[in-house]
Amino acid sequence: MCNFPCDSILDEVICMSKERKICFLQGNEACAEGAIAAGANFYAGYPITPATEIAEGLSRLMPETGGKFIQMEDELSCMGAIIGASMAGAKSMTATSGPGFSLMQENIGYAVMTETPCVVVDVQRGGPSTGLPTLPAQADVMQARWGIHGDHAIIALAPASVAEMFSMTIDCFNLAEKYRTPVIFLPDAIIGHMREKVELPADDEIQLYPRRKPSVPPEDFKPYEPCEDGVPEMANMGDGYRFYVTGCVHDETGSPKMMQPKVSDALIRRLEGKIVNNRDDIVRYDEKYTEDAEVLVVAYGSVFRSAQSAVEALRKDGIKAGYFRPITLWPSPDREFLRAVESARAVVVPEMNLGQYAGELARILGANEVVRKLVPLTKVNGELIRPDEIYDCVKNVLEEA
Amino acid sequence: MSFDKSFLRQSELPTIFCPGCGHGVVTQAFLRTVKELGWDKDDVFSVSGIGCSARIPAYCNTSSVQTTHGRALAFATGMKMTRPEKHVVLFLGDGDCTAIGGNHFLHACRRNIDMTVIILNNYIYGMTGGQASPATPHGAYSSTSPYGNIDEQIDICQVAVAAGASFVARSTVYHAQQLPGIMKKAFNNHGLSVIEVLGPCPTGFGRQNKFRDVGEMYDFLRDATVSTARYEQLSPEEKEQKIPIGIFRDVQRPEYIDKYNAMAASIKSRKEPEHIECKSSDGGQIGRFELTFAGSGGQGLVLAGIILSETMIRQGKFAVHTQSYGPEARGGSSKSEVVMGDGDIDYPEVLNADLLVAMTQASYDKYRKDVKKGGLIIADTTYVTTVEQEDVNCLSIPISQICSTDLGDIRCANIMTLGILAGKLGFIEYDALRESVLARLAPKLHDLNIKALEAGYALGRGTVGKE
Numbered sequence: 013m014c015n016f017p018c019d020s021i022l023d024e025v026i027c028m029s030k031e032r033k034i035c036f037l038q039g040n041e042a043c044a045e046g047a048i049a050a051g052a053n054f055y056a057g058y059p060i061t062p063a064t065e066i067a068e069g070l071s072r073l074m075p076e077t078g079g080k081f082i083q084m085e086d087e088l089s090c091m092g093a094i095i096g097a098s099m100a101g102a103k104s105m106t107a108t109s110g111p112g113f114s115l116m117q118e119n120i121g122y123a124v125m126t127e128t129p130c131v132v133v134d135v136q137r138g139g140p141s142t143g144l145p146t147l148p149a150q151a152d153v154m155q156a157r158w159g160i161h162g163d164h165a166i167i168a169l170a171p172a173s174v175a176e177m178f179s180m181t182i183d184c185f186n187l188a189e190k191y192r193t194p195v196i197f198l199p200d201a202i203i204g205h206m207r208e209k210v211e212l213p214a215d216d217e218i219q220l221y222p223r224r225k226p227s228v229p230p231e232d233f234k235p236y237e238p239c240e241d242g243v244p245e246m247a248n249m250g251d252g253y254r255f256y257v258t259g260c261v262h263d264e265t266g267s268p269k270m271m272q273p274k275v276s277d278a279l280i281r282r283l284e285g286k287i288v289n290n291r292d293d294i295v296r297y298d299e300k301y302t303e304d305a306e307v308l309v310v311a312y313g314s315v316f317r318s319a320q321s322a323v324e325a326l327r328k329d330g331i332k333a334g335y336f337r338p339i340t341l342w343p344s345p346d347r348e349f350l351r352a353v354e355s356a357r358a359v360v361v362p363e364m365n366l367g368q369y370a371g372e373l374a375r376i377l378g379a380n381e382v383v384r385k386l387v388p389l390t391k392v393n394g395e396l397i398r399p400d401e402i403y404d405c406v407k408n409v410l411e412e413a
Numbered sequence: 414m415s416f417d418k419s420f421l422r423q424s425e426l427p428t429i430f431c432p433g434c435g436h437g438v439v440t441q442a443f444l445r446t447v448k449e450l451g452w453d454k455d456d457v458f459s460v461s462g463i464g465c466s467a468r469i470p471a472y473c474n475t476s477s478v479q480t481t482h483g484r485a486l487a488f489a490t491g492m493k494m495t496r497p498e499k500h501v502v503l504f505l506g507d508g509d510c511t512a513i514g515g516n517h518f519l520h521a522c523r524r525n526i527d528m529t530v531i532i533l534n535n536y537i538y539g540m541t542g543g544q545a546s547p548a549t550p551h552g553a554y555s556s557t558s559p560y561g562n563i564d565e566q567i568d569i570c571q572v573a574v575a576a577g578a579s580f581v582a583r584s585t586v587y588h589a590q591q592l593p594g595i596m597k598k599a600f601n602n603h604g605l606s607v608i609e610v611l612g613p614c615p616t617g618f619g620r621q622n623k624f625r626d627v628g629e630m631y632d633f634l635r636d637a638t639v640s641t642a643r644y645e646q647l648s649p650e651e652k653e654q655k656i657p658i659g660i661f662r663d664v665q666r667p668e669y670i671d672k673y674n675a676m677a678a679s680i681k682s683r684k685e686p687e688h689i690e691c692k693s694s695d696g697g698q699i700g701r702f703e704l705t706f707a708g709s710g711g712q713g714l715v716l717a718g719i720i721l722s723e724t725m726i727r728q729g730k731f732a733v734h735t736q737s738y739g740p741e742a743r744g745g746s747s748k749s750e751v752v753m754g755d756g757d758i759d760y761p762e763v764l765n766a767d768l769l770v771a772m773t774q775a776s777y778d779k780y781r782k783d784v785k786k787g788g789l790i791i792a793d794t795t796y797v798t799t800v801e802q803e804d805v806n807c808l809s810i811p812i813s814q815i816c817s818t819d820l821g822d823i824r825c826a827n828i829m830t831l832g833i834l835a836g837k838l839g840f841i842e843y844d845a846l847r848e849s850v851l852a853r854l855a856p857k858l859h860d861l862n863i864k865a866l867e868a869g870y871a872l873g874r875g876t877v878g879k880e
Contacts, residue, residue: 033688036723036732045686054495075677076684080494084487085520092480092487092517099478099488100458100495122481146738206761207719207734209726212686249476249492250499252455256422256471258479267424268471314761321759399760 028215035212039177039204040107043133043197044069046181047105049218052131053079054102056093058086058112061145062201063135066107087112091119094130098123099257101223101248103185107133109201110143110152113159120194121160122259124283127236127244129188129223131181133197135204136313138394147394148201150313150364154371156196157342163280165287167294168196168342170312174208180339186221187294191286192243198341200364202314202396226253234264236279242286287343296339297348301327305334307406308356310349310373312338315362315397322402333406341369346376353377353384358409362389362397385413416444420454422474429468433619433627435586435612439533440469442592443502449593450600457500460489462514464506465540465614466533483514486521486530493526497670500600501527507534507548511567515547522576522605524669529599529606532569535614543617554621569609574662579604581662585611587634588658595660604668611638611656687852692845694729698755699840703763706749706830707780708772708793710738713827717770718749720831720849725753727845733761746776768838770830771797772813781805791833793826808837810872816865825865832866836873843870 028049037045044066047055055074057067067083074081080097084090087108094104108116113134123130136152138144143151152159156168167187171180177199184195226233226245235255236244244264247253260268261276269275287294301323302308311319316337326333336352338345353359359377361370367388374386389405391397421444430436447457459470463482470477476499480488485503493501510518510532521530537555538544545555547567554561573581580602582595592610599606613619613630624630641659644652704721706714715736722732732753739745750763765785770793771777777790777797784790789806795813812830817823828850835841847866854862 029685029688033686034691034726035686036689036719036726036734037686041686054491056491072684075673076680076682078677080673082490082494084490085516088484089487089490089517089520092484093491093494096460096478096480096488096491097495098491100492100499102491102495104491118481119484202735202761205736207722208758208761209731249458249478250455250496254454254474254476256425256477256479258471259481260479265424317759317761324759396760396762398764400764 028218029212030214032214033212035210036207037174037178037210038065038207039171039174039199040065040135041069042174042177042210043107043181043199043204044073045212046178047131047185048073048077048079049178050103050182050185051220052103052105052185053077054094054097054104055079055081056084056090056097056104056106057081058084058090058108060109060112062137062204063107063109063112063133065204066133066135087115088119091116091123091132095119095123095126095128098128098130099126099249101251103129103189105131105133105185107135109135109137110139111141113152113155117155117159121162121164123194124160124164124166125259126257127192127246127283128194129192129246130194131184131188131197132194133181133199136198136200138392144394146201148314148364148396149392149394150200150315151368151392152198153341153363153365153368156198163284165284166196166342167191167193167287167340168198169296169339170198170341171203172313172316172337173203174206175210177203178210178212182218182220186219189221189223190243191290191294192224192246193287196342198313200313223248230254235266236262237264238282238286241290242282291343294340294343295345295348297345298337298339299335299348299352301332301334302336302352303355304332305356306332307334307358307360307410308353309333309335309360309362309402309406310338310369311335311362312341312369315364318397318399319362319402321399322406325399325403326406331406331410338369344372344376349373349376356384357413358385358387360387360389360402360405360409362391362402362405364391364397366390366392385409415448416441417448420444420447420474422472422477425471428472430465431616433613433615433630434465435535435610436466436469436533438586438589439531439592439610439612440472442589442596443469443531444473446593446596446600450597452500456498457502458489458492458496459502459504460485460492461504462506462509463540464509464538466504466506467509469504483509483512484517485509486514486517489528490521490524490526493528494670494673497527501529502600503528503530505530505532506539507532507536507569508538508546511547511569511572519572519576522573522578522607525577525579525604525666526669527603527605529596529608531596532607532609533612534569534609535612535618537614537618539614539617543614543621553618555618556621570607570661573607577666578607578662579664579666580606580660582607582660583609583611583656583658585634585638585658586613587631598660598663602663604666689723689726691726692729694755697840699730699753700755701758702753703766704751704753704768704770705763705766705780705783706770706772707776708747708796709776710745710747711743712747712772713824714747714749714772716853717827717831718751720846720853721751721834721841722753723849723852724841724846727849728842730754731756731758733758735762746779748776748780768834770834772826774798789837791830791837793830808833812869815868819868820861820865822861825862828862829865829869829872832869832871833873836870836875
């Protein structure tokens with residue numbers, strides 16, 4: 013379980029068992045169960061491989077637990093519906109894969125601009141276009157970051173196990189509510205479709221971040237006036253706080269202000285800043301053997317499992333390898349990575365794309381960084397990168413370095 | 414009747430509408446209707462997309478949301494399902510509703526969710542400066558049809574009726590006095606209501622189409638329209654020249670959220686994920702053991718993998734199951750892999766199989782090279798006819814055929830295979846396997862499959878089949 017630092021905890025978690033449970037679940041099933049555990053009560057979906065099981069699961073779970081499920085006409089409307097539901101007070105989610113994620117982008121931008129909490133799951137498959145519908149990839153890493161038009165910051169998490177499909181779904185909802193932002197959950201088809209032993213927590217072990225409801229009466233309420241952390245309080249539609257919401261640049265009252273450069277500048281900088289300035293609270297990562305690693309393997313999602321296996325094998329063979337796993341791909345754990353990489357002569361970055369995150373790491377290392385070699389290990393054939401491929405790559409890099 | 418001025422959001426006034434625009438007329442009719450119905454401001458959600466008409470919610474002192482272009486109905490669907498007690502009213506333009514939002518419009522009508530869609534049809538994309546929309550008449554001029562519009566005009570009301578909206582009406586801003594009456598009927602309809610209101614866009618449409626002033630545009634709305642009753646009496650030639658106004662449909666149809674709630678109320682309990690009772694491991698180490706089931710879709714190989722994995726978990730071990738398949742819903746290749754171990758398993762797929770179960774010739778040919786030296790292949794010789802043994806062991810059993818002839822059902826071949834595995838591999842406990850089979854299969858299938866399991870177990874332990 014990820015530890016989420018919660019300021020306050022909801023009294024009631026619906027529909028979780030009082031006892032811990034050992035289950036054998038598919039990743040997508042665990043995601044659906046995680047959404048229910050997070051208190052989600054609205055899901056809009058459209059079928060797409062390899063994410064369909066999330067919609068199937070929630071078509072059963074939502075009516076069973078007092079929530080709403082709707083199958084929409086396309087992914088554009090799924091995204092619209094979950095934003096509308098969230099504005100009206102629901103905790104909402106949708107799930108898709110690459111092609112559907114592309115269709116959702118415009119409305120994800122709307123959720124960013126209107127600061128509407130929601131969770132978007134993208135179970136990644138090979139692209140572009142229809143690509144490899146049933147096979148895994150990690151090719152949407154940059155689309156998660158920059159898929160929408162306009163400057164913004166985003167939160168995106170990459171799970172590496174079925175247990176994390178459950179726990180991080182909850183984490184995504186908590187981050188969405190705390191920072192009033194869409195949160196992108198980025199499994200790949202391996203994690204979405206594999207089945208694994210999961211220990212589900214008891215209901216009193218689950219911490220939820222509640223909606224940041226207004227602390228002032230309606231007459232004093234400004235819907236986009238930020239609190240100290242840069243995030244405004246959120247009034248649900250129909251609760252007596254009447255205001256105007258628009259995707260246009262707006263002032264603190266919500267009124268569109270397109271001809272006022274100061275208003276635009278302040279809004280766009282605040283929207284980015286509320287994520288960037290709170291990155292210490294948002295960033296999640298994992299590391300091992302970094303204190304003396306000569307080669308650092310950076311991996312996330314399903315490939316992280318291969319990296320773990322490879323690094324353990326390398327250590328057994330006396331090679332000083334370590335791993336660093338970004339869990340929040342966005343915002344990237346940049347400072348943590350820079351600290352972890354200190355002792356390393358080289359960085360190996362295995363990923364199921366053509367080096368999308370390696371590019372981000374290069375950016376973090378900076379143009380002046382010449383000490384370390386950054387080696388992308390890429391694969392785009394629909395197959396998971398194997399531990400021996402990482403093992404061999406690390407050995408080669410060490411020999412060359 | 415006047416309207417309640419407190420229903421106007423004063424901070425957003427004056428409006429952005431051009432002189433002569435019809436949108437103010439519709440806004441006023443809306444506010445008059447709301448007053449007559451006695452609606453509370455806090456109970457009204459006004460929702461729009463993009464365009465001039467999309468500004469109307471800004472001027473209404475309600476919970477007001479301007480969404481993205483064409484998608485207002487999708488947003489509103491989420492709002493209404495979350496707060497069904499609220500009144501949801503949409504203000505859409507003709508382009509917004511029928512072009513970019515056309516698909517959402519069809520499906521909102523089909524679902525019949527209790528909302529009202531007011532479409533302000535001024536024949537043009539006004540905000541962007543007068544481009545042709547699906548509602549622009551054939552032959553009309555616009556900035557994107559400078560030689561006259563070659564496209565045909567959409568009939569929004571006919572589309573709405575065909576798609577299933579339960580209340581559909583058309584009026585014009587010339588008939589301003591009638592608008593509140595129609596709106597009242599629409600708001601009182603428990604389902605999806607559509608009101609198309611024809612209006613002038615003097616700036617975007619009038620200027621380009623030889624209307625000398627707004628008055629002429631209003632004259633057009635007066636002269637070109639007839640009541641639906643009179644329209645029916647016209648000859649086909651006369652109909653060509655006229656636009657019917659009035660109510661096209663006003664029926665009771667089951668409403669979507671009512672149906673959802675009835676469905677939810679019929680559910681007796683929350684089906685929770687099954688808890689698996691785990692024994693503490695007996696201490697025997699299995700290391701990493703990799704097993705592949707390969708065959709074709711429909712042979713139950715995914716289920717076999719799941720049952721085997723759950724068996725290991727019951728025994729206090731760990732297991733990861735992965736699957737891969739082609740695009741076919743039935744048939745095609747299917748692969749189901751189980752990696753078992755004493756603790757957490759990192760790499761989840763099979764690297765060098767300790768054991769391959771091949772249920773078709775194609776899968777045998779494809780995966781036999783992935784079996785490690787000294788590993789085992791179990792071949793269902795019902796389908797695998799050519800077996801080449803090199804440095805692996807092979808157990809050839811006509812599993813499907815035995816199921817078919819001895820048990821009368823070929824579909825239990827997957828479970829028989831699990832029995833064979835338990836008989837053959839010492840670390841799979843028969844009782845735990847039996848429990849897993851019972852837990853995963855419907856009770857009516859228990860008898861047959863336990864027979865298959867027992868028979869398989871005997872096959873695996875004994876020397877049936879040639880090794």
